[in-house]
Amino acid sequence: MTTLQLPGAPSLAYDANNQLCVDGVSVADLAREHGTPLFIYSKATMLRALQAYQQGFAGRNALICFAMKANSTLAVLQVFAQAGCGFDIVSGGELERALAAGADPARIIFSGVGKKRSEMRQALQAGIGCFNVESINELHVLNEVAVELGCQAPISIRVNPNVDARTHPYISTGLKGNKFGVAHEEALGAYQLAASLPGLQVVGIDCHIGSQITQPGPYLDAMQRMLDLVQLIESHGIPLPHFDFGGGLGITYADETPPAANDLWKELLAEMDARGMGDRQLLIEPGRSLVGNAGICVAEVLFLKHAEAKNFCIVDAAMNDLPRPAMYEAYHQIVPVKQAQADAAATTYDVVGPVCESGDWLGRDRALSVQQGDLLAVLSAGAYCMSMSSTYNSRGRAAEVLIADGKAHLVAERETVSAIYARERLL
Numbered sequence: 357m358t359t360l361q362l363p364g365a366p367s368l369a370y371d372a373n374n375q376l377c378v379d380g381v382s383v384a385d386l387a388r389e390h391g392t393p394l395f396i397y398s399k400a401t402m403l404r405a406l407q408a409y410q411q412g413f414a415g416r417n418a419l420i421c422f423a424m425k426a427n428s429t430l431a432v433l434q435v436f437a438q439a440g441c442g443f444d445i446v447s448g449g450e451l452e453r454a455l456a457a458g459a460d461p462a463r464i465i466f467s468g469v470g471k472k473r474s475e476m477r478q479a480l481q482a483g484i485g486c487f488n489v490e491s492i493n494e495l496h497v498l499n500e501v502a503v504e505l506g507c508q509a510p511i512s513i514r515v516n517p518n519v520d521a522r523t524h525p526y527i528s529t530g531l532k533g534n535k536f537g538v539a540h541e542e543a544l545g546a547y548q549l550a551a552s553l554p555g556l557q558v559v560g561i562d563c564h565i566g567s568q569i570t571q572p573g574p575y576l577d578a579m580q581r582m583l584d585l586v587q588l589i590e591s592h593g594i595p596l597p598h599f600d601f602g603g604g605l606g607i608t609y610a611d612e613t614p615p616a617a618n619d620l621w622k623e624l625l626a627e628m629d630a631r632g633m634g635d636r637q638l639l640i641e642p643g644r645s646l647v648g649n650a651g652i653c654v655a656e657v658l659f660l661k662h663a664e665a666k667n668f669c670i671v672d673a674a675m676n677d678l679p680r681p682a683m684y685e686a687y688h689q690i691v692p693v694k695q696a697q698a699d700a701a702a703t704t705y706d707v708v709g710p711v712c713e714s715g716d717w718l719g720r721d722r723a724l725s726v727q728q729g730d731l732l733a734v735l736s737a738g739a740y741c742m743s744m745s746s747t748y749n750s751r752g753r754a755a756e757v758l759i760a761d762g763k764a765h766l767v768a769e770r771e772t773v774s775a776i777y778a779r780e781r782l783l
């Protein structure tokens with residue numbers, strides 16, 4: 357086996373026959389058995405990513421709530437539930453999914469700027485651990501819903517610390533212009549209101565500044581601003597038992613070098629300790645960093661097309677399966693499932709899907725030595741790929757396989773076209 361110097365290693369490796377394997381299972385064999393496009397996830401890689409956080413929190417009172425929007429496939433949720441994680445949810449649908457996967461409701465936190473009354477009711481009845489409230493008006497509505505149900509809603513307020521996460525503008529959430537959270541300057545007033553409402557019980561404070569953050573700096577800035585606020589709010593007689601510091605840690609797609617979770621938290625916890633707040637209960641909401649490098653998407657090369665201005669490698673996965681390049685011009689490495697000979701001639705291709713959009717591309721200007729019928733693997737496809745997939749062009753969603761302890765499990769069947777239109781009615 358040759359371990360790749362690629363995201364997803366050491367689970368991803370080429371065997372003696374130059375065939376790509378995930379935790380020792382041949383990708384080509386899985387593609388033959390289940391067809392393409394096919395997502396393949398490694399449980400070992402997920403647990404390794406989780407362990408980095410667990411090491412960082414050794415001896416601390418901390419709860420890791422997987423931000424399930426990153427990957428909400430039931431079996432993936434089950435892996436994290438069985439490992440003791442809680443979940444960060446953003447809808448009633450995610451709540452249902454988390455519970456179906458075996459989540460402990462007391463370890464569920466509910467974020468999001470637009471919770472409906474029905475979703476608040478559903479979450480209160482399920483007994484979730486905390487609502488991360490994102491506006492003053494949401495405080496009032498949640499209070500009403502809880503009073504109607506004769507209970508108190510455990511809440512923390514998501515504060516927008518106005519810190520630049522230095523990431524893609526579409527996935528930055530902690531700046532003044534973003535729709536998320538309550539402004540730092542309004543936080544004290546919001547907490548005073550919350551503490552006065554009979555249907556609410558203040559249990560903590562929350563912030564989340566963005567996603568795919570690759571440097572510690574923005575986290576340290578946010579931490580300092582948030583700890584100042586904790587002191588201010590508590591000095592007004594409102595205790596904040598837990599401190600939820602969001603998610604957002606980035607992964608390697610190309611050459612990014614984000615800090616390891618344990619290294620990052622060493623710095624952040626040192627800051628908390630220095631301020632005398634190191635023993636407060638900590639919650640975090642990581643998504644991408646737990647699953648991003650644990651998944652690949654396998655596609656078959658349908659056609660090679662040599663046009664005047666560009667060469668196109670047309671594959672059977674598309675923007676509906678893996679929307680990140682179309683949405684954010686995101687980069688994902690693309691490698692052949694059968695490794696080419698070192699001296700094989702390569703051609704530069706745009707790797708594109710069959711969807712009728714010019715934005716339907718998975719990779720641009722990639723040097724590949726491929727033929728029609730070959731398989732390619734799109735790497736770092738464990739986060740925000742399947743969970744953001746759609747059925748555009750009436751393309752059924754891809755099948756998903758999870759490798760656990762060297763064995764492949766089909767954890768989601770390929771979606772049939774009849775299932776796509778099953779909820780529709782003719783006139």
Ligand SMILES: Cc1ncc(COP(=O)(O)O)c(C=O)c1O
Pocket residue numbers: 423426444467468529564566567568602603604605641642643644645
């Ligand atoms: C409130 C909240 N928590 C957690 C996350 C997870 O972020 P990431 O996947 O970058 O760790 C997000 C997404 O940005 C979010 O909006």
Ligand SMILES: N[C@@H](CCCC[NH3+])C(=O)O
Pocket residue numbers: 425527529567568680739740744
């Ligand atoms: N969907 C984004 C991340 C969004 C984070 C959620 N607030 C991505 O693929 O990078």
